[in-house]
Amino acid sequence: MSEKKDIISKHKKNLKLIKRHNQNYYNYDNPEISDAEYDLIKKNALDLEKNFPYLKQYNSINKIIGSKPLNKFKKIKHLSPMLSLSNAFNLGDMEDFLKKISNFLSLKKRMLQLFCEPKIDGISATLIYENGILTRGLSRGDGKTGEDILENLKTIKSLPKKIDIKDVPKLLEIRCEIFISKKDFLKISNKFANPRNAAGGTLRQKDPKETSKIPLKYFAYGFGKVSPMKFKTQHEFLKKIKQWNFTTNPLSSSVDSLEEIEKKHNYIEQIRSSLDYDIDGLVYKVNDLLLQKRLGNTSNSPRWAIAYKFSAEKAVTKIKDIVIQVGRTGAITPVAKVEPVTVGGVVVSNATLHNEDEIERKDIRVGDTVKIQRAGDVIPQVIEVDISKRIENSKRYSFPTKCLCGAETKKEISKSTKKLDAVRRCVRGYDCNYIAKEKLKHFVSKEALNIDGLGKKVIDQFWDLKIIKEPSDIFKLDYKKIENLEGWGKISINNLKNAIAKSRKITLDKLIYSIGIRHIGQENAKIIASFFGTVEKFAKIYDTSKKNNIYEGLIELDGIGETQVKSIESFFSNNMNLKITKDIIHELEINNYVGQSGKGIFSNKKIMFTGGFKNMSRSEAKMIAENNGGKVLGSISKKLDLLIVGDSKPTKKKIDQAKQLNIKIILEKDWHKMLNS
Numbered sequence: 001m002s003e004k005k006d007i008i009s010k011h012k013k014n015l016k017l018i019k020r021h022n023q024n025y026y027n028y029d030n031p032e033i034s035d036a037e038y039d040l041i042k043k044n045a046l047d048l049e050k051n052f053p054y055l056k057q058y059n060s061i062n063k064i065i066g067s068k069p070l071n072k073f074k075k076i077k078h079l080s081p082m083l084s085l086s087n088a089f090n091l092g093d094m095e096d097f098l099k100k101i102s103n104f105l106s107l108k109k110r111m112l113q114l115f116c117e118p119k120i121d122g123i124s125a126t127l128i129y130e131n132g133i134l135t136r137g138l139s140r141g142d143g144k145t146g147e148d149i150l151e152n153l154k155t156i157k158s159l160p161k162k163i164d165i166k167d168v169p170k171l172l173e174i175r176c177e178i179f180i181s182k183k184d185f186l187k188i189s190n191k192f193a194n195p196r197n198a199a200g201g202t203l204r205q206k207d208p209k210e211t212s213k214i215p216l217k218y219f220a221y222g223f224g225k226v227s228p229m230k231f232k233t234q235h236e237f238l239k240k241i242k243q244w245n246f247t248t249n250p251l252s253s254s255v256d257s258l259e260e261i262e263k264k265h266n267y268i269e270q271i272r273s274s275l276d277y278d279i280d281g282l283v284y285k286v287n288d289l290l291l292q293k294r295l296g297n298t299s300n301s302p303r304w305a306i307a308y309k310f311s312a313e314k315a316v317t318k319i320k321d322i323v324i325q326v327g328r329t330g331a332i333t334p335v336a337k338v339e340p341v342t343v344g345g346v347v348v349s350n351a352t353l354h355n356e357d358e359i360e361r362k363d364i365r366v367g368d369t370v371k372i373q374r375a376g377d378v379i380p381q382v383i384e385v386d387i388s389k390r391i392e393n394s395k396r397y398s399f400p401t402k403c404l405c406g407a408e409t410k411k412e413i414s415k416s417t418k419k420l421d422a423v424r425r426c427v428r429g430y431d432c433n434y435i436a437k438e439k440l441k442h443f444v445s446k447e448a449l450n451i452d453g454l455g456k457k458v459i460d461q462f463w464d465l466k467i468i469k470e471p472s473d474i475f476k477l478d479y480k481k482i483e484n485l486e487g488w489g490k491i492s493i494n495n496l497k498n499a500i501a502k503s504r505k506i507t508l509d510k511l512i513y514s515i516g517i518r519h520i521g522q523e524n525a526k527i528i529a530s531f532f533g534t535v536e537k538f539a540k541i542y543d544t545s546k547k548n549n550i551y552e553g554l555i556e557l558d559g560i561g562e563t564q565v566k567s568i569e570s571f572f573s574n575n576m577n578l579k580i581t582k583d584i585i586h587e588l589e590i591n592n593y594v595g596q597s598g599k600g601i602f603s604n605k606k607i608m609f610t611g612g613f614k615n616m617s618r619s620e621a622k623m624i625a626e627n628n629g630g631k632v633l634g635s636i637s638k639k640l641d642l643l644i645v646g647d648s649k650p651t652k653k654k655i656d657q658a659k660q661l662n663i664k665i666i667l668e669k670d671w672h673k674m675l676n677s
Contacts, residue, residue: 007048011055014045019487043340043349059486073139073147073204079173079225082126082140084300085283085307091262094284097306098258101286104295104303106617115234115287116264117221117252119307121278122179123199125153126224129172132163139203142446152203153178155212160245173224174246178203181276184215195278217277220246233287254287261308269310281309294616296623299447299522312373315348316386317341319368322353322397324404328438329518330425332409334359334399336370336382343374351380356399357422367391399424405432430576436470437463439516443471447522448514449503453496461485471514472583474500508535508593515581519567527559528568529593530631535585541572542582556639558608558622558632600628601674605641608633611650613668624675636661644671 018041049055088094101112124140137153138146154161156178163172178199180188185195192198202214220241222234231237238248251268255261265282272279286292286304295303321337334353341348351372353359362385364370369389374380403409403426412421430436441459444451454474462468467481479497482488506514509529513522520528531554532538540546547569555565571577607630609618616624621644622632633640636657643658647668658665666674 007052008055008058011045011048011052011058014041014048015059015486018042018045043347073149075141075145076136076138076148077145078126078138078141078143079128081297082124082143082146082175082224083297083302084143085305086301087281088306088308089312091258094261094306094308095258097284101295101303104617104619105291106613106615106620111257112291113287114255114261114284115252116255116261117283117285118249118268118275118279119281119283119309120177120179120219120221120249121196121280122177122218123196123203125149125176125178125203125218127153127159127174127176128225129163129168129174131170132165132168132172134159134161142450147204149203151208152205152211155208156216156218158247159218163244165244167230168244169226169228169230171225171227173226174220174241175222175224176218176220176246178216178218179277180214181217182278183276188214218247219249221249221283229289232289234285234289234292235287237289255284265308265310272310281307283307294620296627299526313343314371314373314383315341315343316369316371317348319364319366319370319382322359322364322366324400326404326426326432326434326438328435328442328516330403330409330427330429330432330435332356332400332403332424332426336364338370338372341372343372343380346374348372348374348380351382353382355422356424359397359399363396365390365394365397367394403428403432404434407432429571429574430470430580431574440468440471442516443514444474444503448510449506451503452499453492454499470580470583472580472587475504475587504587505589505591507591508532508538511535511584511588511590512538515571515577515584517568517571519564524560524564526593527557528554530626531557532593534592535590539582539585541568542578547572553639556633556635556637558634560634600630602628602630602642605630606633606639607631607642607644608636608640608654609644609646610654611646611668612648613646613671614648615672621671636663642666644668 021041049060086097088097098112102108126138126140126146127134128136128138134150134154136148137150139149140146153159159176180195180198180202182195185192185198188198192201198214199216202211202216205211220238223231223237231240235254238252242248253264255264261284268279268282284306286295292302292304297303317338317340319336319338323335323337325333325335327333333355336351336353338349338351351370353364358364362382364382364385367390369386370382371384371386372380373383401409401424405426405428407426407428409424409426411424413419414421426432426435428435430439437459440463441456443449444454444459451474459468465481465485467478468474477496477500479493482493482496483490507529509522509525512520512528513525529538541550551565551569554560554568555562572581602625607625609621609632612618613621625632625644636643636654638661640658640661640663643654643663643665645655645665645667655665
């Protein structure tokens with residue numbers, strides 16, 4: 001009995017220790033130990049819990065969810081979103097990036113000039129100057145809303161508080177990266193885990209006097225809102241603000257070819273360790289700002305910029321086990337449980353094996369010695385097996401044909417390749433508990449309802465305690481039950497209440513994305529939302545008598561194909577999916593969908609394109625039409641208002657159909673006149 005008491009006592013000490021380290025890391029940006037030491041403590045605690053399952057009744061290590069935010073700073077909406085960058089990991093990725101840009105701008109074989117800047121591993125911030133006076137300073141936050149950290153930013157001596165120049169724009173928003181130099185970090189390394197944490201912790205000090213004690217530095221790298229715009233290129237912008245006493249990175253330069261891109265990348269990677277600040281790659285941007293504007297953004301990132309990360313970090317370890325995970329779309333993903341190993345400064349104990357075909361191709365087995373790699377924030381993956389170290393009597397891994405819920409899985413035929421899909425899937429949807437839990441995590445994610453304080457670990461905790469089982473349960477939480485849980489107090493519960501209340505008001509496209517229909521991403525959700533316009537019209541998808549007409553209308557939309565429509569049809573053929581969607585709608589206040597610009601020369605017009613244009617791609621033409629209030633369709637119908645005919649190889653059949661239906665036809669030259677009018 002005394003042995004059991006000792007084990008319980010040790011478990012409770014582990015819980016307390018991990019909570020303390022979480023609070024230091026998440027709330028105070030001041031960890032007492034390194035990431036590797038923390039991971040080792042947690043691993044040992046989990047091993048103890050695994051060996052003695054009865055410990056879970058005293059709370060589980062896996063249920064400790066970070067540490068609740070302190071809400072120290074006022075939240076302010078950004079003038080323009082601070083988007084994240086898409087990543088490239090090799091020259092092939094960079095080549096694809098350039099091809100996409102060339103196709104979008106219809107540049108054919110002409111090489112664009114790019115501007116290259118080191119990607120500082122620091123804290124992003126935006127500075128707003130009005131008539132040359134620094135009036136606001138915000139953290140990146142979630143990209144749409146940041147924290148007001150102006151007074152802390154003002155402690156950076158080299159940062160201009162006033163731009164005393166006649167030609168400064170009336171409104172100037174400067175984007176910058178805040179960091180601590182490696183030399184300065186050595187003086188305070190006993191207080192922080194790494195320079196980035198030090199910069200973050202310093203900027204989050206409530207008292208600016210405390211912030212001023214740490215020698216923060218910055219590099220200005222971009223802009224948000226500028227009025228009037230005075231720059232034509234990224235290079236000119238940085239040159240000009242340098243004259244205005246902003247600090248810019250001396251390693252920035254223009255590049256004109258793939259060869260120069262790779263040469264620059266290799267050179268900076270070689271001197272990386274000698275720099276007095278941390279970088280994790282290079283950012284390449286289209287130099288011409290007019291072309292940047294034409295390219296625009298996707299939901300998450302600009303089309304005109306990319307982060308080319310440095311070489312993937314690699315390590316050797318051993319596979320202890322292979323388990324499967326079930327994603328929100330039913331995808332069955334094999335994961336290798338490996339002996340903990342440090343890769344790129346992070347202790348790794350899991351590595352993805354992608355799918356059944358990948359395991360077969362590489363002949364990956366339990367007990368194998370393998371090489372794993374981690375590139376940027378990408379999940380570590382097994383890249384090769386060391387066959388020479390394979391144990392005797394090793395057996396091939398037999399991939400399970402059943403989901404964790406017990407249902408049979410299946411591989412589908414890809415509509416594009418006409419071949420069997422590499423991924424096995426459970427097709428039970430919300431009827432599978434594993435899928436249902438992952439769909440909940442998707443529902444509360446930043447891109448969907450964005451419920452702060454209700455992250456993946458909280459969903460796991462509430463799911464296990466049967467507090468939440470369906471998305472609508474989130475809006476009917478029993479807070480008294482939550483109060484009794486360890487780690488939850490009045491402040492954290494009030495924060496959660498406020499976050500949930502705030503999330504009730506969303507747009508139609510967010511609703512469509514949040515319910516988690518396979519093949520429907522953020523961009524697809526916007527197209528579908530523009531088709532319905534209102535939630536009342538969207539709800540007609542429940543009506544069996546109207547379904548066919550709705551699906552016919554959806555497939556006419558440019559950007560929505562047979563795959564997406566079939567997926568929507570399959571989703572709403574499931575009674576559980578219907579119930580859950582209805583329950584969600586009942587709990588939310590859903591605003592009508594308004595595109596990027598509800599007004600313009602094509603306001604409320606349904607448009608279709610045929611033929612190629614001389615000076616722009618179909619993608620750019622579509623973006624321009626939508627930005628001017630138009631809705632782009634993919635096929636001819638009575639609903640169409642305008643058929644825009646490009647000079648290069650238009651489809652005669654479409655033109656004839658438009659004439660028969662008395663649809664107005666506009667030639668390419670007239671299209672350009674309309675845009676320039």
